[in-house]
Every structure is written in structure tokens, then in C-alpha cells.
Amino acid sequence: MKNLSQKIINRIKQEGIEPTPKWEFVLKNSFFWGAFGLAVIIGALSFSIIFHTLLNNDWDLHMQLSGGLTKFIIITLPYFWLILLTLFIVIAYINIRNTKKAYKYSLSMIIGGVILASFLLGITFYNLGLASSIDRNLIQKLPTRYHSILDAKAGLWQRPEKGFLSGSIDSLDGDILKLKDQNGDIWEVLLSEQILEIIPSFVLENDLKIKIMGEEIKEDCFGKCFYAEMLRPFDGPQDMIKGGMIDKKTVEEMNLRMQRIKPMLQGRIHENIKMLKI
Numbered sequence: 001m002k003n004l005s006q007k008i009i010n011r012i013k014q015e016g017i018e019p020t021p022k023w024e025f026v027l028k029n030s031f032f033w034g035a036f037g038l039a040v041i042i043g044a045l046s047f048s049i050i051f052h053t054l055l056n057n058d059w060d061l062h063m064q065l066s067g068g069l070t071k072f073i074i075i076t077l078p079y080f081w082l083i084l085l086t087l088f089i090v091i092a093y094i095n096i097r098n099t100k101k102a103y104k105y106s107l108s109m110i111i112g113g114v115i116l117a118s119f120l121l122g123i124t125f126y127n128l129g130l131a132s133s134i135d136r137n138l139i140q141k142l143p144t145r146y147h148s149i150l151d152a153k154a155g156l157w158q159r160p161e162k163g164f165l166s167g168s169i170d171s172l173d174g175d176i177l178k179l180k181d182q183n184g185d186i187w188e189v190l191l192s193e194q195i196l197e198i199i200p201s202f203v204l205e206n207d208l209k210i211k212i213m214g215e216e217i218k219e220d221c222f223g224k225c226f227y228a229e230m231l232r233p234f235d236g237p238q239d240m241i242k243g244g245m246i247d248k249k250t251v252e253e254m255n256l257r258m259q260r261i262k263p264m265l266q267g268r269i270h271e272n273i274k275m276l277k278i
Contacts, residue, residue, distance in 0.1 A: 047122030
């Protein structure tokens with residue numbers, strides 16, 4: 001043992017080996033913890049947008065939009081955000097494995113901890129309204145051709161020939177609403193009496209992004225015309241409340257009115273859907 005110790009000492013002297021300073025270990029450890037924290041935050045933001053997308057998906061209209069629940073799920077899953085979430089979970093795992101004492105924890109414990117942290121932080125981000133804000137800003141700033149990548153349901157609601165239309169409200173004059181669709185085209189949308197009864201006019205006067213189910217009008221129309229049987233905010237009432245476009249009481253009143261006329265409205269919608277070849 002003495003000879004071995006002496007050999008090691010002699011080699012250190014011969015090769016001029018010096019101990020690594022403590023600050024290098026601290027800096028390296030801090031870097032990996034910082035990268036881990038950043039990866040968890042980005043993963044949490046991705047999770048919050050996934051949660052936001054799934055909550056605001058049109059589950060009640062899955063038959064009309066796609067023809068079946070399985071197909072609807074396959075079409076509308078937020079694949080971009082799921083891939084991003086997975087990527088940053090892997091990045092977080094790699095970074096935490098390089099930190100001090102990480103060897104004490106198993107693979108399942110580390111990945112489970114990362115997923116749990118992303119989940120809890122993601123729920124917090126969602127409740128703070130960050131998910132809808134990020135999603136909305138990305139949609140506004142990116143070219144139209146990328147919209148369906150970020151939000152798959154955007155493509156489903158841009159099929160006027162099938163009875164589905166979406167876009168931002170440009171103006172409202174009586175029962176005629178001018179809508180700017182995802183391609184920048186302006187539509188004149190005739191609102192049914194049911195829509196005008198349910199939704200207060202001040203809501204429609206806001207620069208609101210909406211989804212419409214109805215029928216494209218081709219006769220006696222100059223330009224692009226559409227008849228709306230059903231209308232709803234693109235991102236759901238809760239986002240309108242958070243965005244200050246509407247208060248909770250108005251949403252509750254709208255829901256009550258919808259329940260009263262829902263049987264008649266649903267009947268009309270299903271009559272129109274029979275003519276749509278999805």
C-alpha cells in the first residue's frame with residue numbers, strides 16, 4: 001500500500017498534476033442546475049399550453065368536425081407542444097444527471113420528479129393565463145402556414161365549404177358581422193336570431209377571435225358570405241374573462257340562455273350537418 005501511495009505521489013510530481021479548484025466544481029454544478037431549471041420552466045410552459053388546448057378543444061362537436069372521437073383526437077392533439085415537452089424533459093434529465101449526488105437517484109425517480117415539477121408549474125402557468133397569452137401571440141406573429149402546426153383545430157375551423165369558419169371580428173352592423181378569416185379574407189356573416197339572443201352585442205364588438213358553424217352562401221352574394229347557426233369564442237369563455245372582454249356574470253347568463261334554446265339550436269345544426277360531407 002505504501003509503495004502504491006508513493007507511486008501516485010511520484011506520478012503527480014512528474015506530470016505536474018494539480019487539483020481542480022473548488023470554484024470549478026461549484027460553477028459546473030450551478031450551470032447544470034440552472035440548465036435543469038430552465039428546461040423545467042420551458043417544459044412547464046409547454047404543458048400549460050397542452051392543458052389549455054385540450055380544455056378548449058371542441059369535444060362536443062367531434063362528430064361534426066371529424067366524423068368520430070378517435071379521428072378527432074388524432075387530428076387535434078397538440079403534437080408540437082407534446083414533442084417540445086418531451087424534448088425539455090430529456091434535457092432536464094441530462095442536466096440533473098450531471099449534478100452532484102445525482103447518482104443516488106434512479107432513472108424513474110429523476111424523470112418522475114421532472115414530469116411532476118413540469119406538471120405543477122404548468123398548472124400554475126395555466127391559471128395565471130400564460131398559456132393562452134403565449135398561444136395567442138405565437139398565432140398572431142407567425143405566418144398563417146404555421147398556424148395548423150401550433151393549433152391543429154385551426155385547420156378544422158377553416159373549411160367554409162363544409163360549414164366551418166373562423167377568424168377575428170372586424171365589425172358588427174345589426175345582424176351582419178364582418179369577419180377576417182385566417183387567410184386574411186373578409187367575410188360577411190349573417191347571424192341567426194339565436195346567436196343574437198345568446199351573445200350580447202358588446203361581446204361581438206370586441207376584436208374577438210371566433211368559430212362559426214353554419215353554411216356558406218353562394219347565391220346573391222358579392223364577395224364571401226356565410227350564414228351562422230352557432231358561434232363561440234375560439235379559445236373559450238374563460239379566456240375572455242381573463243382577457244377582460246367579458247365578466248363572469250355575463251358568461252353565466254349566456255350559458256342559461258343557451259340551455260333554454262339548445263334543443264332547437266341542436267336540431268337546426270344537425271339538419272345542416274347532414275348536407276356536409278366531412
